[in-house]
Amino acid sequence: MSSFWCESAWLDGGPVRGVRVESTNGRTTSVTREPRPLDGDRELRGLVFPGFANAHSHAFHRGLRGRTHADGGSFWTWRTAVYALAGRLDPDGYRELATAAFTEMVLAGWTAVGEFHYLHHRPDGTPYDDPNAFALALRDAARTAGIRLTLLDTLYLTSAPGKPPLAEQRRFSDGTAQAWAARVRAIPTDEFFRVGVAAHSVRAVGPADLTVVAETGWDLGVPVHVHLSEQPAENEACRQAYGCTPTELLDRAGALSPALTVVHANHVTDADVALLGARQVSVAACPTTEADLGDGVGRNRALADAGAVLALGTDQHAVVDPFLETRGLEAAARLGSLRRGVFDPAELVAALTTGGHRSLGLEGGSIVVGQPCDLVAVDTDSVRTAGSDPAQVPMTATAQDVTDVVVAGEFRVRGGQHETVPRERVAEILRSLT
Structure with missing residues (x-):
């Protein structure tokens, strides 16, 4: 089982503060309101969207x-x-x-x-x-x-x-x-x-x-x-x-x-x-x-x-x-x-x-019980997003503000870094095309 505490999460069409998400075998099993993280929770700061x-x-x-x-x-x-x-x-x-x-x-x-x-x-x-x-x-x-x-x-x-x-x-x-x-x-x-x-x-x-x-x-x-x-x-x-x-x-x-x-x-x-x-x-x-x-x-x-x-x-x-x-x-x-x-x-x-x-014929797109646990954390205090109404962050953020990405309950991106493919490798592949 994995558990994530979201400083804010996009639920039912808007941001909600203090949301805890549990997942088992890659699927969301619990979504609850929690003002602070519990022991063992992995923290996702900013505003967390469904994948x-x-x-x-x-x-x-x-x-x-x-x-x-x-x-x-x-x-x-x-x-x-x-x-x-x-x-x-x-x-x-x-x-x-x-x-x-x-x-x-x-x-x-x-x-x-x-x-x-x-x-x-x-x-x-x-x-x-x-x-x-x-x-x-x-x-x-x-x-x-x-x-x-x-x-x-x-x-x-x-x-x-x-x-x-x-x-x-x-x-x-x-x-x-x-x-x-x-x-x-x-x-x-x-x-x-x-x-x-x-x-x-x-x-x-x-x-x-x-x-x-x-x-x-x-x-x-x-x-x-x-x-x-x-x-x-x-x-x-x-x-x-x-x-x-x-x-x-x-x-x-x-x-x-x-x-x-x-x-x-x-x-x-x-x-x-x-x-x-x-x-x-x-x-x-x-x-x-x-x-x-x-x-x-x-x-x-x-x-x-x-x-x-x-x-x-x-x-x-x-x-x-x-x-x-x-x-x-x-x-x-x-x-x-x-x-x-x-x-x-x-x-x-x-x-x-x-x-x-x-x-795409896929389940997902909401942070709800039963769906895949795919999450995207966005920095709400960057030079682009600071001061934004949380509900309007989709109109001010860019990909540079994505800090963490979870797919099937596991981190794929953490702190802006991909877990398995270094940015240098991506650049190397693209340079090879010239």
Whole structure:
């Protein structure tokens, strides 16, 4: 059994002083009010949040940080750098890069991550001896970093509707949806490594195969993800090919359900918003990436009001900071609405916690009995947070203020230091990419 005394903890949508949390076998068994720690308690100072769930990650994109920001261009020109990096990776190299990316996440307070995984085979498209070599490399990286991983194994078949993959996309493709589904079913899972499914986008997966992805997810009882309306060009290509928006195409394929997460949804119509809300889908917003790539301002307030559930992700990892994602969500909404306080702090924390866990098909996101004991302690007396109303710390803190991270009742970060992966090792891995 482990016990933690929290100076303050985020319970029921706000901070509560003096909270004691007990856990057994990684699960919370008791949450009580205690003004002071008891003998044997491990103290967590500041404000303690439930673990944060990163709903959308491409781990290998971390290798592009600081190398594309001054190049200008657009999302589509940036994509050429993504393909160039992907073409250089093998499973061993990806294990190293993902270890660095996942360790940075844990240091920032993310205790779970959804890895939108489409890098499957050799550059010419032929499988490795183990066709899931990349998936298992990601599993190993997550174990080393100490983060819960939902691997969202992604179907990728076309470069555009009806067109074969480009040469640089061949390693993403299994050839058919049926071959992809058979490979996914062979991936071994455990308590900390779950498998979900994804269609890359309506650009890369046609209507019949979207149905295969959705049915595979339902059959396995796992979450389903898809990039949706990130760019206007995606919407226009879908209209030309199928006579409808990407959201409408997903609906025709029977894919819209509470098990589905749509990523971005920046350029959705009023009808799309109503449809996504009515089906109670999750929406994974990635504000720092969307700003970096010039994706546009999403309609997240309207989506939430319609019935969708918001989650947050770091996507390409231009920034790995849960609090900057929350503030990015609010800032974009302010810019679009010309008013402040579009989301209150409790809604922003919910997107980081309960919303993210729902998106990934995971338990967690609250400090309550029966859930995994995942905790994130934030310094409330730093140069950034000192003087903040405790309820507004989500609007002032950054990843630098995360002091301690607990996953399954065990410290992964203590005093700002990762328990098993030194910061110097993370830097060494990332420097090796140059």
